Amino acid sequence: MTASVWINGRPGRWIDVFDRGFQYGDGLFETFLIRNGTPVLWEAHMARLRRGCERLALPMPDPGLLYDEALRACAGVEAGVLKLQVTRGGGGRGYAPPREVEATRVFSRHALPPALSVWRQDGVRVRLCRTRLGINPALAGIKHCNRLEQVLARLEWNDPAVHEGLMCDGEGFLVEATMSNVFWVRDSVVFTPGVDRCGVAGVVRDWVMHRLQAWGTTVRTVRVKPTVLVQAEEVFLTNSVIGIVPVVAWEDGRWPVGPVTRRLQEAWRP
Amino acid sequence: MTASVWINGRPGRWIDVFDRGFQYGDGLFETFLIRNGTPVLWEAHMARLRRGCERLALPMPDPGLLYDEALRACAGVEAGVLKLQVTRGGGGRGYAPPREVEATRVFSRHALPPALSVWRQDGVRVRLCRTRLGINPALAGIKHCNRLEQVLARLEWNDPAVHEGLMCDGEGFLVEATMSNVFWVRDSVVFTPGVDRCGVAGVVRDWVMHRLQAWGTTVRTVRVKPTVLVQAEEVFLTNSVIGIVPVVAWEDGRWPVGPVTRRLQEAWRP
Numbered sequence: 001m002t003a004s005v006w007i008n009g010r011p012g013r014w015i016d017v018f019d020r021g022f023q024y025g026d027g028l029f030e031t032f033l034i035r036n037g038t039p040v041l042w043e044a045h046m047a048r049l050r051r052g053c054e055r056l057a058l059p060m061p062d063p064g065l066l067y068d069e070a071l072r073a074c075a076g077v078e079a080g081v082l083k084l085q086v087t088r089g090g091g092g093r094g095y096a097p098p099r100e101v102e103a104t105r106v107f108s109r110h111a112l113p114p115a116l117s118v119w120r121q122d123g124v125r126v127r128l129c130r131t132r133l134g135i136n137p138a139l140a141g142i143k144h145c146n147r148l149e150q151v152l153a154r155l156e157w158n159d160p161a162v163h164e165g166l167m168c169d170g171e172g173f174l175v176e177a178t179m180s181n182v183f184w185v186r187d188s189v190v191f192t193p194g195v196d197r198c199g200v201a202g203v204v205r206d207w208v209m210h211r212l213q214a215w216g217t218t219v220r221t222v223r224v225k226p227t228v229l230v231q232a233e234e235v236f237l238t239n240s241v242i243g244i245v246p247v248v249a250w251e252d253g254r255w256p257v258g259p260v261t262r263r264l265q266e267a268w269r270p
Numbered sequence: 271m272t273a274s275v276w277i278n279g280r281p282g283r284w285i286d287v288f289d290r291g292f293q294y295g296d297g298l299f300e301t302f303l304i305r306n307g308t309p310v311l312w313e314a315h316m317a318r319l320r321r322g323c324e325r326l327a328l329p330m331p332d333p334g335l336l337y338d339e340a341l342r343a344c345a346g347v348e349a350g351v352l353k354l355q356v357t358r359g360g361g362g363r364g365y366a367p368p369r370e371v372e373a374t375r376v377f378s379r380h381a382l383p384p385a386l387s388v389w390r391q392d393g394v395r396v397r398l399c400r401t402r403l404g405i406n407p408a409l410a411g412i413k414h415c416n417r418l419e420q421v422l423a424r425l426e427w428n429d430p431a432v433h434e435g436l437m438c439d440g441e442g443f444l445v446e447a448t449m450s451n452v453f454w455v456r457d458s459v460v461f462t463p464g465v466d467r468c469g470v471a472g473v474v475r476d477w478v479m480h481r482l483q484a485w486g487t488t489v490r491t492v493r494v495k496p497t498v499l500v501q502a503e504e505v506f507l508t509n510s511v512i513g514i515v516p517v518v519a520w521e522d523g524r525w526p527v528g529p530v531t532r533r534l535q536e537a538w539r540p
Contacts, residue, residue, distance in 0.1 A: 013287055014284035016285075017275055019285075019292065020421075023417075024295065025294065025415055025416050026417070026421050095424035096424045133406075134468070135440050136403075136419065138419070145418075146295050147295065147365065151365050153365070154365035198404070
């Protein structure tokens with residue numbers, strides 16, 4: 001399956017060079033898992049997109065229109081990835097947006113990572129990135145298109161055996177991985193970093209937190225150094241495409257695929 | 271003069287939706303003043319572009335090729351603005367760039383701001399933005415395309431009488447304005463904020479600092495709160511298009527157009 005693209009509802013592949021997405025990264029995106037012709041966790045993704053639009057003062061495209069377009073893009077697809085990008089549209093030169101904004105919406109469909117089932121079953125190896133996340137509450141939590149920090153972090157390694165890179169904020173506190181959120185378990189408590197200063201509030205991160213709370217498990221959002229992982233009993237990553245993937249190795253650290261991870265994976269049946 | 275655009279050396283207006291500039295803001299830009307068919311301070315802009323490319327591990331396009339393309343875009347233009355954008359090119363979904371990067375280069379030509387001579391002569395009014403700049407030395411100083419902080423800051427006002435917005439970093443220290451650098455004078459010393467944690471190292475900022483040093487004037491890069499401006503004798507802004515523009519008003523503060531500003535303006539003869 002090669003990528004198929006729809007721009008403002010029509011098949012296409014080209015964007016106006018003055019689109020503010022190209023000029024300034026002035027936009028947002030959502031990445032959906034496709035299952036049986038449907039984007040998974042649609043409502044949760046729309047809620048985050050809406051929060052992002054509010055934060056960036058960007059007019060939210062009509063969710064009904066988006067859903068129709070998403071369904072068309074997912075039609076006949078048993079399993080895949082759908083990316084939606086919403087930008088502030090055309091705007092010429094200069095940071096001030098035009099008075100009347102017409103958002104650009106781009107849907108693109110992609111194949112699932114081929115090794116996904118292996119990652120889920122056997123777990124993955126991670127590294128710690130030197131690239132830090134700048135602290136800025138105005139941009140934290142939302143999934144905006146200013147992603148140079150993630151690009152720089154991802155440039156730090158090309159060993160295909162390393163699946164992900166953990167990232168700290170400018171003060172050295174663990175936040176997330178380049179494309180996923182991170183959780184760990186110790187003494188029956190599940191921990192994950194807060195994302196109110198930087199980082200992305202992942203849709204599956206939210207799903208996991210709610211599911212754990214529904215099971216009566218204590219979940220704590222914390223601000224700690226990454227070395228805390230050494231003491232963890234299990235570590236796992238989440239994002240919309242991978243779902244829940246165990247981390248089994250980081251430098252000298254080795255973790256088993258633990259019971260909390262496996263129970264979440266079983267509950268996660270998109 | 272409406273905008274004219276050249277993409278990879280050819281007239282055009284459309285960018286691949288998978289260009290990493292559109293997907294992630296994964297690129298750099300330079301904004302030149304055009305004078306008599308020539309981009310002003312070409313070498314200084316190229317030096318900053320090269321630093322940006324090194325920082326982002328982006329292959330620097332051949333400067334000779336860029337210069338040829340720039341001259342073509344400036345041909346016959348007495349005064350105007352030339353923007354060059356260089357992105358990491360196509361790359362599909364995912365932060366990891368492709369092994370072989372073919373940078374995208376976009377030149378676009380624009381008109382000068384019509385009120386420019388009034389700004390230079392009479393000075394401008396500024397405000398202090400609530401939007402903060404995240405601190406990240408890895409992205410500081412270079413002119414990259416992740417500009418949501420500037421967009422958010424510029425969204426804070428639409429009073430046309432206010433020309434610029436001063437911006438502080440996440441810790442409250444003055445850094446720059448949304449599209450220009452800021453200087454002030456007190457007791458014969460000229461001050462400007464450092465741009466090693468965030469902000470852009472402006473080409474005219476460098477020019478001003480070198481020129482002042484050549485005149486034997488003390489220039490200090492400092493990390494101070496914006497209230498320090500209240501005690502200043504003169505305040506001015508710099509960027510490649512406006513050159514040197516006096517600031518005459520900020521909230522209750524009023525400044526005359528001072529002798530240092532005027533002397534720099536006279537020396538600045540692009």
